[in-house]
Amino acid sequence: MTPSDLSNLTARLIDAAKAAGADAADSIAIQGTSVSVDVRAGALEHAERSEGIDLGLRVMVGQKQANVSSSDVSDRTISEMATRAVAMAHEAPEDPHAGLADPDQLARTWDMDALQMYDATPEPNPAELETSALEAEAAAHAVSGVEQVQQASAAYGERSIWLAGSNGFSGGYRRSDRGLSCVAIAGSGADMERDYDGDSRIFQADLRSATDIGHAAGERAVARIGARKPPTGAYPVLFDERVAATLIGHLLAAVNGASIARGSSWLRDSLDQQVLPDGLNLIEDPLRPRTSGSRPFDAEGLPTQARTIVENGVLTGWTLDLATGRKLGMASTGNAARGTSSPPSPSSWNVSLDQGTASRADLIRDMGTGLLVTSMIGSTINPNTGDYSRGAAGLWIENGEITHTVNECTIAGNLADMLRNIVPANDARTHLSRVVPSLLVPGMTLAGN
Structure with a gap:
């Protein structure tokens, strides 16, 4: 979904809440994708990719509030969410401190480019992630004294988030992350020791090299022997x-x-x-x-x-x-x-x-x-x-x-x-x-x- 789609979703949730009898409401929509690969002993051990969208709606009836969530974006589900949330709010205890922000408190402008929260580099395919993880594993094995690598992992994720409220707020942003880690084991039996290294960044260009991460994990594990x-x-x-x-x-x-x-x-x-x-x-x-x-x-x-x-x-x-x-x-x-x-x-x-x-x-x-x-x-x-x-x-x-x-x-x-x-x-x-x-x-x- 595009940012415009997420904006429309949160607006639909607010409208449904008002139609169901809420005095005020705010909503959130989060769409995400994640890919991860684990390798062990020079072979792929696990690969996973997930994507989905989640919705959250908070309604207020007087000073009572309730929150509901769903992963279904259909009109029927959105209507049911609003109806159930309002019914729950009627049964909730009074909270004198609950309430949305006043309109004059809200953020009106922001510079997403200046924050650099999202890397537009294309999502890596599983083969690319596997190659990085294997490089980290090989670098750890190359350290004298490393007996095995428990796991080397590479991952990518990106999320789009949109927030809206009946007070007039509506805004969203995207963020991405890329990670690489390695866990090395040195020694054997009762003298076995384990240590790790890893890196997580927003931009692929900033991520440390797989060789560096694997080598550091191996050296740290060996240093713990004895x-x-x-x-x-x-x-x-x-x-x-x-x-x-x-x-x-x-x-x-x-x-x-x-x-x-x-x-x-x-x-x-x-x-x-x-x-x-x-x-x-x-x-x-x-x-x-x-x-x-x-x-x-x-x-x-x-x-x-x-x-x-x-x-x-x-x-x-x-x-x-x-x-x-x-x-x-x-x-x-x-x-x-x-x-x-x-x-x-x-x-x-x-x-x-x-x-x-x-x-x-x-x-x-x-x-x-x-x-x-x-x-x-x-x-x-x-x-x-x-x-x-x-x-x-x-x-x-x-x-x-x-x-x-x-x-x-x-x-x-x-x-x-x-x-x-x-x-x-x-x-x-x-x-x-x-x-x-x-x-x-x-x-x-x-x-x-």
Whole structure:
């Protein structure tokens, strides 16, 4: 379907909702295509292609709302969706905070070309994807010490999205993504170790080469051979750039307006308080070109714009959609996200943490004795207190130098203390939606031997 077709679909949903008795309504149509190929042992293991369209309709009857979804675009189904949604809304509880945006809040103009969210390069055929995956697998096998490649995968996807509301909003956009990954295994028996590498981009021209990805996956797996448990105690922990974004992810979850409104966030009393070290800023920019988290407007039709979440270490605000903003007596920050089967809720877009002046090697040299975390498994995070505990593996640092690999350990601390004391490196990949460098936490509890 063309963008015009999707626009017409969302308009039909709004018209049907009004005809069924809704006081207000908004709708979303998402059409997508995805292709993926997995190879193993030099042969095609799995290939899949899917395409389809999904519709979502939210209706409001007074201060009551309901949401329905379907993948059928027939007139009959659209009429039935509207009728059922209105009937559901009549039975729903009152929500004094529900409601569409006022017309003067809506985005009116946007520049899709500037955002570069879609690559017009033709969809790759399965043979092309298979060739890329096989190249990655071969590059991993070529690394001395790699015993097998668990899987190499290549994928392509594109989506067209259109949103509309009875308040007069109507707008849409397209986005594409291309990915390549490889998982290598080194060693054997009880000494078997696994690691990976991969890349995901909007534009095919930006995607790293299959050889580079496969080789990196193989080298990382081999580097983990001979891992052992670290000693138990209090040590500095350096989160590698590949995993450091998870720490900032916990902060973003804690400043989400839905958590704040429920009172279930460990940062609920921290507005205008220090949450990161002096001088560090955390910036959200949904208008950053060629980045997966970019969008010209949010799921409620409000314009998106750059904002500072943490300025000079101080928390400046929450992440809000219209409803959570109303609950908290604040304006939406333009951060509403939604699928077809649920109403809008707050979500973060592209974020960037200030990078430091030291390299990762500098931090390793200066941390003395401790753990460089390169991968984590499991998670026990208390959203109310910020207590943090995760399984970890990585490299042991002794007197500022890497000595051996470690695994089967647990790192623990409290997120409030951890984040207030982080030391950033300067190695963040700037094309990611979350630009976060390696982060040194000066003191955490390690449970190993």
